[in-house]
Amino acid sequence: MKSLALLALLAVSLPSLADRMPLPADTPASYKSECGSCHLAYPPALLAKKDWARTLSSLDRHFGSDATLDPKAQQEIGRFLERSAGDANKLGSAGEPPRISQTARFIRKHDEIPARYWRDPRVKSAANCEACHRGAADGRYSEHDIAIPELRR
Amino acid sequence: MRSLSILGLLLISLNSHAAPLSPPAQRGEAFFHQRFAVNDKMPACTACHTDNPLKPGQHAITGKTIQPLAVSANGERFSDPAKVEKWFGRNCKEVVGRACTADEKADFVAYMREVR
Numbered sequence: 159m160k161s162l163a164l165l166a167l168l169a170v171s172l173p174s175l176a177d178r179m180p181l182p183a184d185t186p187a188s189y190k191s192e193c194g195s196c197h198l199a200y201p202p203a204l205l206a207k208k209d210w211a212r213t214l215s216s217l218d219r220h221f222g223s224d225a226t227l228d229p230k231a232q233q234e235i236g237r238f239l240e241r242s243a244g245d246a247n248k249l250g251s252a253g254e255p256p257r258i259s260q261t262a263r264f265i266r267k268h269d270e271i272p273a274r275y276w277r278d279p280r281v282k283s284a285a286n287c288e289a290c291h292r293g294a295a296d297g298r299y300s301e302h303d304i305a306i307p308e309l310r311r
Numbered sequence: 312m313r314s315l316s317i318l319g320l321l322l323i324s325l326n327s328h329a330a331p332l333s334p335p336a337q338r339g340e341a342f343f344h345q346r347f348a349v350n351d352k353m354p355a356c357t358a359c360h361t362d363n364p365l366k367p368g369q370h371a372i373t374g375k376t377i378q379p380l381a382v383s384a385n386g387e388r389f390s391d392p393a394k395v396e397k398w399f400g401r402n403c404k405e406v407v408g409r410a411c412t413a414d415e416k417a418d419f420v421a422y423m424r425e426v427r
Contacts, residue, residue, distance in 0.1 A: 196370055196373055196375060197370070197373040197375050198375065221372070222350075222352075222372070222405075223372075223401065223405060224400070224401045224404060224405065225401075281374065282372070282373070282374035283372065283373060283374060285373055286373055286374035286375065288374075288375065289374055
């Protein structure tokens with residue numbers, strides 16, 4: 159009983175703003191299919207407007223890959239990322255080319271993770287959110303729901 | 312029980328009588344395994360898709376799971392021509408270092424349709 163009540167309390171106190179980041183309800187299907195094929199369709203709030211714009215303007219040279227879009231998808235995704243982008247002041251600089259994993263906010267949220275985990279074969283890259291955040295595809299980033307047992311809380 | 316063991320037998324016999332690959336599919340299979348070594352992270356198709364197209368793969372850089380290429384394991388494969396052309400366009404450039412020819416693409420699709 160006691161543990162049940164604790165659990166209930168925990169469940170109420172858990173949902174902090176930062177650990178739930180589902181894609182917005184108005185996310186176009188093209189964003190999920192085009193920007194979610196090689197990696198997670200990242201939450202748009204994790205980069206600032208100008209960084210999304212830079213990402214979209216160089217898709218022919220996208221981290222060594224060709225991620226170009228047809229004009230219709232380019233426009234639809236561009237408008238979506240523009241209206242759903244995050245706050246540049248809170249995120250901090252994303253570097254060049256822009257990376258979510260280089261923003262000050264990302265680095266702060268992950269500063270307790272020992273460096274070796276970013277190169278761990280189970281992870282491969284900081285951009286591989288799903289290697290650690292099992293629920294990332296559904297927008298769940300809780301520190302309790304981490305796939306790597308040593309990093310779970 | 313009896314029906315189970317019959318099922319097992321059936322499965323075994325089905326497997327051992329798997330149809331041999333047609334010549335185009337055999338060429339497609341060879342292409343799938345060829346090392347082009349143009350791109351050190353992705354020297355061959357198998358860098359992301361593994362040696363077995365019936366199994367899921369993993370993007371060599373991002374780590375994302377990639378669903379199987381073989382139609383027998385993933386019925387959605389090769390059903391949308393625009394999508395097929397888009398990915399041949401990207402991946403031939405990145406892995407083979409040039410556009411693939413129409414024959415190479417046809418052979419590749421034949422292999423992925425036949426392999427089981």
